[in-house]
Every structure is written in C-alpha cells, then in structure tokens.
Amino acid sequence: MTKNVKTIPFAFGRGISELNMPEKNISSIILPSESEIKEExxxxxxxxxxxxxxxxxxxxxxxxxxxxxxxxxxxxxxxxxxxxxxxxxxxxxxxxxxxxxxxxxxxxxxxxxxxxxxxxxxxxxxxxxxxxxxxxxxxxxxxxxxxxxxxxxxxxxxxxxxxxxxxxxxxxxxxxxxxxxxxxxxxxxxxxxxxxxxxxxxxxxxxxxxxxxxxxxxxxxxxxxxxxxxxxxxxxxxxxxxxxxxxxxxxxxxxxxxxxxxxxxxxxMYKVPVEPADAVVVSCGGFPKDINLYQATKSLEHAIPAVKRGGSIILVAECAEGIGNKVYECWNRECRDPEDAVERFRNCFEFGGHKAAIVGKTAKEFKLYLVSKLPKEESEKAFFTPVKSIDEALEKVFSENPEAKVHIMPEGGWTLPVME
Structure with missing residues (x-):
C-alpha cells in the first residue's frame, strides 16, 4: 500500500472488512471519546x-x-x-x-x-x-x-x-x-x-x-x-x-x-461535533448491530448529520439474518420507489414498514450504497445500490468527484455526529 493511502479496518458481522482511502480524501475519522478503562x-x-x-x-x-x-x-x-x-x-x-x-x-x-x-x-x-x-x-x-x-x-x-x-x-x-x-x-x-x-x-x-x-x-x-x-x-x-x-x-x-x-x-462519549462532508462510510460496529438490515438502519440514520444533502452514505453491515422483519421485507417488495414508501407510511402506519419509510426518506436526500451479504435484488428493493466492497463504493463516489471529502464512522451504531 502506498503511503498516500490509508487502510482502515471496519467491523463486519463478527469479522473485518477493510477500507483503502487516499488520505487527501479523508475529512475525518469520527470516533467516540472513549477513555481508558480504569475500573472493572x-x-x-x-x-x-x-x-x-x-x-x-x-x-x-x-x-x-x-x-x-x-x-x-x-x-x-x-x-x-x-x-x-x-x-x-x-x-x-x-x-x-x-x-x-x-x-x-x-x-x-x-x-x-x-x-x-x-x-x-x-x-x-x-x-x-x-x-x-x-x-x-x-x-x-x-x-x-x-x-x-x-x-x-x-x-x-x-x-x-x-x-x-x-x-x-x-x-x-x-x-x-x-x-x-x-x-x-x-x-x-x-x-x-x-x-x-x-x-x-x-x-x-x-x-x-x-x-x-x-x-x-x-x-x-x-x-x-x-x-x-x-x-x-x-x-x-x-x-x-x-x-x-x-x-x-x-x-x-x-x-x-x-x-x-x-x-x-x-x-x-458518543456525540461528536462535525462539519458535513461529501460522503460518509459508516459501519454499525459489527455483530449484533448489523445482524440484519432492520437493526443496521439505525447506523444509517446516525450518519445523516455527517453528510451534505445530495452526498453519499456507504453503509457497511453484514446482515447475516437478512432483512430481519417480514413487514419491512414486504414493503421493500411492494414500494416502487423511496417516495412511494414515504407516502405509504404517512397514510398508513405499519410496524416494520417504518424502516422502509426511514430508508426511503434518506434515499430521497442522499445516494445510498450497501456493503452486505444480502442478495443484490434485496439491497436494491431496500433503496440501496449494492456493492461488493467499500472500495467499490468509493470508486463510484470518486468517479463523480475525485476531490470528494469523506468522513469515516467505524462505530456508527454508537456514534452520533452533531452539526458544529
């Protein structure tokens, strides 16, 4: 790896997925203020x-x-x-x-x-x-x-x-x-x-x-x-x-x-002041927070304040147990597009459907990429662009804007960026 590229490990289920990013594109690594453990x-x-x-x-x-x-x-x-x-x-x-x-x-x-x-x-x-x-x-x-x-x-x-x-x-x-x-x-x-x-x-x-x-x-x-x-x-x-x-x-x-x-x-510990960047790469922090997409969407929401409107969010979540909720799965199949999910939820509350509406609302404002073990069509029905790796998602971001600044959130399940 050249000295101008930084390698950052990301929790993925019980394992690790790596990100390789040109240092010039890193806006910041958003981490919690964790002190040393002084007491059992x-x-x-x-x-x-x-x-x-x-x-x-x-x-x-x-x-x-x-x-x-x-x-x-x-x-x-x-x-x-x-x-x-x-x-x-x-x-x-x-x-x-x-x-x-x-x-x-x-x-x-x-x-x-x-x-x-x-x-x-x-x-x-x-x-x-x-x-x-x-x-x-x-x-x-x-x-x-x-x-x-x-x-x-x-x-x-x-x-x-x-x-x-x-x-x-x-x-x-x-x-x-x-x-x-x-x-x-x-x-x-x-x-x-x-x-x-x-x-x-x-x-x-x-x-x-x-x-x-x-x-x-x-x-x-x-x-x-x-x-x-x-x-x-x-x-x-x-x-x-x-x-x-x-x-x-x-x-x-x-x-x-x-x-x-x-x-x-x-x-x-976990509220971190940020200036929004062009994109954010967010991991849930691994198992069990990325056990399924239903749980992983919480990290997606946490990432929103760290991105400029119209920017990209790359969610890293294994989703070993799939979508994780039958109603959420059903809404993903039935809603034609993000606006459809939002409109349906405005008019009809259904538990599980709220996740489709949350992701739909986010997909209307940002480009969403998903690194997971979900089948490609399931990711697409959930309003994400599926990618095989974080690097592939970043290639897409940099192809549109080579100078894009990116926040890194390795602990998205815990960390909440707040506008400075």
Missing part, C-alpha cells in the same frame, strides 16, 4: 447498586418472600447481561431474596424467539441452570392502564405478577425513543403486540421532523416512562459500553432519574 465493569455495577439514584437499594426493597422479575435484553442487543447479573443477584441475596423466587425475563418486543443456546449464552451457564429463565410472550399480557398518549399498557403477566420488577440493559442512542435503556424494557420490551404497535404508531407523525436520536424529551421516551410507572417498574440497572463492548459506566435506581444520568455519559 463488575466494580462499576456494584457501586451503582450501592448508591442508587432517587431510590432505595434493592437489598432494602426485597425480602425472602419477594417475587422478583429481572428483565434482560435479547440477542439483538449488545448488553453484557452475563456480567450484569452476578452483582445484581448478590445485591438481591443481601436483602434475603431466594433463587426460587427470581425469574429472568428476556424482553423480545416483537423480535423472534431465541434458541435455548442463545438464552444460555446471554445470561451465562451457571445462572441459566440455577434461576428460571423465560422469554416474553406477547399473547400472555394483562391490561394495567393507559398512558396519556393513548397507549394501552398491556404487560407480560409473569412481570405484572411480580412484587419487584427490575430492568437491565444498555443505554445508547435510539432513533425514536432518543435513548435505549430505562423503561424501554417494559414498553416495548415485555408488552403486548397491541401496546407495541400503538407505541410505534406515533412515529409516522414525527419521522419527517428533526431527528429524535439523542433527545431525552422525545414523545416516545415520555410514553415509555408513563407505561413503566403504570407497570410498576421498581428499579433500573443500565450500563454504558464502549466500542469493544466493555462496561465504562453504570447507573441504577429510579427509572427516569438514573436514566438521565446515564444519558449524560452517553452524550459525553
């Missing part, structure tokens, strides 16, 4: 549990008869659940909680059921074998109330019947809810299909406005928190992780106050 994740979690925000310690809340539900993330999330659970269980044992009264619930939302092996890997073999682990069942939910947004709060009965409800997860940016984490494990995590569809239906009213990612005041976040209060969510334990999936911070306590403190950590 287990220690950070323990401290958070010992000093919860606006809430009593779990060891003061539980007793030996308490029925405890611990809600955990599913396989589509990078949450290090196996590291979170041991200190959390220790805190519960301190208050007298017994294994036989504890249930771990995988929050699936509308995602697929997991295999037993996936469940075992997520929580760790020792915990999987000593504590009851179940998956959310959308058919077994109970109506507990309604939010001011008109969303019915129908929660998985195994959670609703618990004395103590604890939510765990990773706090990161979210395209609609502003941030993940907090009460999101209740709505949509362990809610009925009716509740989840009601929750998502508001997105058709706001998706053409300003981006909601990184905003704690988004309507969806308020709806989530009302639902979580109605459901009786007692305590949250959220972690913030870096691009290597190492825990760098932890917050525990009240579902709103602790969440907002966690959001400040996320902002400090």
């Amino acid at each position: 994740g287990a220690s950070l979690i323990k401290k958070a549990l010992e000093t919860p925000i606006k809430c009593n310690r779990l060891s003061e809340i539980v007793n030996q008869d308490s029925k405890v539900a611990i809600i955990v993330s599913d396989v589509t999330r990078p949450t290090p659940t196996a590291k979170i659970l041991p200190p959390l269980l220790e805190e519960l044992y301190l208050g007298g909680a017994k294994d036989e009264n504890i249930t771990i619930v995988f929050a699936l939302g509308l995602h697929r059921q997991q295999t037993e092996e996936e469940c075992r890997q997520l929580v760790g073999t020792e915990i999987f074998e000593k504590i009851r682990c179940i998956q959310h069942d959308r058919e077994r939910c109970r109506l507990l109330g309604e939010t001011s947004f008109g969303t019915p709060v129908e929660v998985f009965e195994e959670v609703a019947d618990s004395d103590i409800i604890i939510s765990t997860g990773t706090l990161e940016f979210h395209y609609y809810a502003g941030y993940g984490g907090g009460g999101k494990s209740i709505l949509p995590g362990v809610s009925s299909e009716k509740s989840i569809l009601s929750f998502h239906s508001f997105y058709s009213k706001v998706f053409e406005g300003d981006p909601l990612s990184g905003r704690a005041d988004s309507p969806a976040r308020k709806n989530i928190e009302e639902a979580a209060r109605i459901a009786g969510l007692d305590f949250i334990l959220n972690v913030i992780i870096n691009s290597k999936k190492e825990i760098v911070a932890a917050v525990a306590g009240d579902l709103v106050e602790a969440h907002r403190k966690g959001a400040k950590y996320v902002d400090a």
